[in-house]
Amino acid sequence: MLTKRIIPCLDIKEGRVVKGIKFVNLIDTGDPIELASFYEKEEADELVFLDITASWEKRNIIIELVEKTAEKVFIPFTVGGGIRNLEDIYYLLRAGADKVSINTAAVLNPLLIQEASLKFGSSTIVVAIDAVKIDSDWEVVINGGRTGTGLRILNWVKKVERLGAGEILLTSMDKDGTKEGYDIKLTKIVSENVNIPVIASGGAGKPEHLYEVLIKGKADAVLAASIFHNKEYTIPKVKEFLWQKGIEIRLAGEKIRSEKNNG
Amino acid sequence: MMVIVDYGMGNLKSVQNAFSEVGYKTEITDDPNRIKEASTIVLPGVGAFRDAIKFLKNKKIDKELIDAIKAGKPFLGICLGMQLLFTYSEEGGLFSGLNVIPGGVKRFPASVKCPHLGWNKIKFTHNSNSNTNPIFQDILDESYFYFVHSYYCEADNPQVVYSTTDYGLVFPSSIWKGNLFGVQFHPEKSSTQGLKILKNFGELS
Numbered sequence: 001m002l003t004k005r006i007i008p009c010l011d012i013k014e015g016r017v018v019k020g021i022k023f024v025n026l027i028d029t030g031d032p033i034e035l036a037s038f039y040e041k042e043e044a045d046e047l048v049f050l051d052i053t054a055s056w057e058k059r060n061i062i063i064e065l066v067e068k069t070a071e072k073v074f075i076p077f078t079v080g081g082g083i084r085n086l087e088d089i090y091y092l093l094r095a096g097a098d099k100v101s102i103n104t105a106a107v108l109n110p111l112l113i114q115e116a117s118l119k120f121g122s123s124t125i126v127v128a129i130d131a132v133k134i135d136s137d138w139e140v141v142i143n144g145g146r147t148g149t150g151l152r153i154l155n156w157v158k159k160v161e162r163l164g165a166g167e168i169l170l171t172s173m174d175k176d177g178t179k180e181g182y183d184i185k186l187t188k189i190v191s192e193n194v195n196i197p198v199i200a201s202g203g204a205g206k207p208e209h210l211y212e213v214l215i216k217g218k219a220d221a222v223l224a225a226s227i228f229h230n231k232e233y234t235i236p237k238v239k240e241f242l243w244q245k246g247i248e249i250r251l252a253g254e255k256i257r258s259e260k261n262n263g
Numbered sequence: 264m265m266v267i268v269d270y271g272m273g274n275l276k277s278v279q280n281a282f283s284e285v286g287y288k289t290e291i292t293d294d295p296n297r298i299k300e301a302s303t304i305v306l307p308g309v310g311a312f313r314d315a316i317k318f319l320k321n322k323k324i325d326k327e328l329i330d331a332i333k334a335g336k337p338f339l340g341i342c343l344g345m346q347l348l349f350t351y352s353e354e355g356g357l358f359s360g361l362n363v364i365p366g367g368v369k370r371f372p373a374s375v376k377c378p379h380l381g382w383n384k385i386k387f388t389h390n391s392n393s394n395t396n397p398i399f400q401d402i403l404d405e406s407y408f409y410f411v412h413s414y415y416c417e418a419d420n421p422q423v424v425y426s427t428t429d430y431g432l433v434f435p436s437s438i439w440k441g442n443l444f445g446v447q448f449h450p451e452k453s454s455t456q457g458l459k460i461l462k463n464f465g466e467l468s
Contacts, residue, residue: 001383001384001429001430002379002380002381002382002383002410002430003381003382003383003407005381005382040454043454045381045382070276070277070280071280071283071284072284074280074281074284074451074452074453074454074455074457074458075409075452075453075454076409076411076449076452094274094276096274096276096277096280098274098277098452121309121310121311122378122413123309123378123380123411123412123413124309166378167380195373195376195377196376196377196378197376197378197380197381220376220380221381250382250407252406252407252455252456
C-alpha cells in the first residue's frame, strides 16, 4: 500500500530558513541544508522549500541553495514561491529540485501548467492553490491570499488536473497559522474530485489534525511547518501516532520495533 | 568508468549526486562511444517513453545498451530506465522498447490515483536464500522506496521479477537477470535504503 506522506515545509528568505527555528541540536539553525538533512534523518517523506525572497535580484540564491541541497539530501523536494514562467521552472529543476510548485502564475496563465507538464513531465509540476471559504464554497486567492480571483475551487482544481498538473498543494487560508486543524471539508471535496494526489496544508497544530485530514479529508499527504519547526512534535512521534491509528505510513523503525515487542 | 546515460530528459544530476554520496564517480553522457567504453551503465528515468526511445535510437545508443547487456556489464535501469528494457510500452500509443526483457509497459487502472507517487513497500518474490540479488544486499523485505510513475511493467517471464509492489494491482518493482537490474522506484530519492542499493550496484563495477 502506498503510504501517506508527511512533508515539512521550510520558508526560505535569501537562502536562509526563516520562522520558528528551535533546533538546539543543529549547528546552524538557519541553514536550510542542515535542516533538510535533519528532516531526512527524521524520516520526512519529502520536503517543500517555499522561497519568500521578495527581490528578484536575489533569486539566484535559491538556485544555488537547490544545487547544494540536491547534493546532500536524498528524498524528493519541491521548490515554490515566485515562479513566473518556464524559464524559472527549468532552472530550478536543472539545479536539482524534483518538483516545482506554481501558484499565482498558474492562475494568471493557466497554460503555463500545460506547457510545463508537457515539457518537464507532469510529475514535476505541483500546482499550489490557496483557498478561502465564501458561504458554502471556496474561492481561489492569489498573491499570498491578498487577491481574490473569483475562481471557484472545484472549477479550478479540475482545470488544473486537465492541464496536466501532477499534484495539488491545497492551502486553506482560513486555517493557515491557526493551529486549529486543517480544513477537512475543503480537502475532502478537492480530493474526491480529482484523480491526482492532494497535499493538505494550513492549520496543523497537533498530530490529531494530521490524522483527521488524512482520513476524513482524504488527503494523500500533509504539509506542516510550525509544529515540526517549533519542536512541539517530532516527525517520528507524529508518524508513530498515525501508524498506531492504522494509517499506512513509512516507518523504518517498524520492523525493529515489532521485533523488540515480539522478543 | 560508470556512465549515466543522458537521453535529454530528467534530472540525471540526482542520480550522479547519489552515487557520489556513496563513493562512486560517474560520467553523464549521450555519446555512444563513451557508453561502449563504459564498464558499468545506469539508465535513469524521468520523462516519456516515446521521447526516450526515440532519442536512444536517433543517437544510436540503443544498440550500445543492448550490446553492453549482452556482454555482461552491470546495468541498472531506474524507473523509465527499467521500462525501456521491455518489449513495448502503451504510454502515449504503442512503442517498441529495447526488448531485452520480454513484456510490456501498461497504465495503472483508473481506480487508483495517477501517478503512483510516494513511498511504497517492496516484497521479494524469491523463495530461495541462495538466489540473492547483489544490489538488494542488506535490504530488508518490505522496505519502503519512493515511486513516481503512471505506467508499470508486466514481464512475460515471472522469473525475472525480483520484487513486487501493490498499488491497485501487484506489479514488478524490481527485475533481475544476471548482470541486468531494473528498479521501478527511485533509489536516488529513497534516502538510506536507496543509497544502499546504489552502493551495492557500484560495488559490482
